[in-house]
Every structure is written in C-alpha cells, then in structure tokens.
Amino acid sequence: MIPDEPLVLGIETSCDETGVGIVRGHTLLADAVASSVDQHARFGGVVPEVASRAHLEAMVPTIQRACDTAGIALSDVDAIAVTHGPGLAGALLVGVASAKALALSLGKPIYGVNHLAAHVAVDQLEHGALPEPCLALLVSGGHSSLLRVTDITGTDRGVDPMGATIDDAAGEAFDKVARLLGLPFPGGPHIDRVAREGNQVAIDFPRGLTSRRDLERHRFDFSFSGLKTAVARWVEARERSGEPVPVADVAASFQEAVCDVLVRKALDAAATEGIEDLMIGGGVAANSRLRAMAEERATKLGIRVRVPRPGLCTDNGAMVAALGSTMVARGRTPSSLDLPADSSLPVTDVLAV
C-alpha cells in the first residue's frame, strides 16, 4: 500500500554539503546539513577529493542527527531517496552507497533522484503542492536553467528545459566576481551582503544574450562569462588608475545585471507558455535582490512567485526527501538497487530506473 504521507529520508552529497532530510508528505521533520565549505575556502572552489572524504566522515553522524531531530528510528521510514546526479562523481558515490546500504538493510525502496529537480521540489515543504504546470528558474553553482514543469516526477517530459546557460552558471559568476573583489568563497552570500551598501546603477554592466540578434537564437538561454569579464576589466582599469575599487558599487551593479537577466527571461518564458506560477530554486535563489526583483516584476504581470526560504535554496537533504516523497505518493516505481551515480545526469532524467 502506498502511504499518502510517506515518511522519507533523503540524502544529498552532490557537492560539498552532506545533507540528510526527513519529511512526512510535505512536512519537514529534519534538515541536517554538514558542510565542508571551510575546507575548500582557501582553494577558492570545491576540491572533489576533499569533499568526498568529508561526506564519508559526516554521513553517519548526519543521519543520526536527522533521526534524532525528527524523533524517528531508521526503521520507521517508508523509503530512502538519494541524489544520484548531477554533481561530483566521488561525492555522489558516497551518498548513493550510503542510501543503498540503508535501503538494503532496512528492506525499504530506494529512489535515485535528480539534484536539479529536487531544488524545485523542495518548495513543497514551504508552500505546499507544486502548481503544475509551473515555470522553474533553477540557479545554482553548477546550473542555470529555465524549466517547464508539468510533472515534477519527470513522467512524459514532465521537466522540460526551455533554456540554459551557454557558459558559466549564475552561482559560478557570483563566486568568480566575489574572488575578483577579494571576498571569500563561496561568493554569492558575500556579494549579496556587500551589495546592500552599494549603488546598483553605478556601473552599467552588460546583460548577456539580450540583444535582438541574441534573442532570436537564445531567447531563454543565459550567458554570464561576458559579464564576469566586463567586471574584471572594469576592476583592472580602476586599479591601474590608482583609484580605490568601490567594492559595494561593483557588487551591486554586477548583482543587478545577473538578476535583471534571470528575472526578465524567466517572466518572458512564463508569459510565452501562459504559465502563471514561477518557482525559483537553487543556491542563487537565496539572493535577496533576485527574490525582491522577481516578486516586484512578476506581480505586475499577474504571475505568482514561489521561492523557498534561503536555507532550503542551498544544497540540503530535505529537498531530496521532498522529491522522494512525491515519487512515493504518486506511485512511481522505485529505482533498482544497482542505480549508478551519474555526474552529468541531464535535468530531464528525474528518477533513476
């Protein structure tokens, strides 16, 4: 029998966060996260081998912490869900192997799910069942995509890409520009903070793929590498002139350029498809300016915006449990116990066979 409100434990290890979440239906019971970000900071980016080792060390205590918080025993869960891609291969393997061990020893079904779809599904924990169709703007350290979501479990092209970045991801651009400005890694939250003191119209940075010609071929695609180079050139010119770099103004103007393009294209996609609900997910969805701008511009068009609270936007296990719980509730066939970790899993593959 399929429970309406399944108790699902979700495991996330695609990057540098070991996340274990426990949900019952759409109710979040525990969201335990152990991050190895401090170990990567001095390298200015995530070191895959360091991340894998940290996952290995954090896994058992994080599972324990999640169960304690939720007040459940492992044997209570109806299913195990795990991110099986995309992400860092070695890091994913730790999560997948742990999930398999749990599923096998507990005799419970396993659902290998897509990290990107999980970033969308997590919103159900905060705002209830996802409106389908909805338009999802997915912006993280590794991905920037516009998705038309008609079924978050992926059935019948349920998660359909309308556009994606053709070079850097939005989060990657935040991280690289932060580095240029001497801010710590990961840079997104630091730019967000510093930008509050700056003037967002101080510098007119380029909006990638928005010229009339680009729109013909790349209407719903993104490009952030030109923007990153423009910021680098601007900062270099300032330094050469001997004048101080106005870090807050650069951060605010850069952030404005990123958010402007993201929101503009997302709303254009929603309007084109006649979709009235925009969902924003992924680490960059934690950005305060993006949230405010999306809300403001969408309201004028009669489009509703759903963004999870910042803690659920960045990587966590609750998002994996949320998607797993939807899989169970909709009666999807669980994955096989020999499901692989797939570092380049396409966004359209939501559930492993």
Ligand code: KG4
């Ligand atoms: O989704 P996520 O936690 O991991 C990936 O799946 O990549 O996203 C991490 C990215 C990083 O690039 C980080 O700088 C960015 O999300 N980020 C932000 C903010 N918080 C995290 N970017 C802009 N503003 C923020 N407040």
Ligand code: ZN
């Ligand atoms: Zn992510």
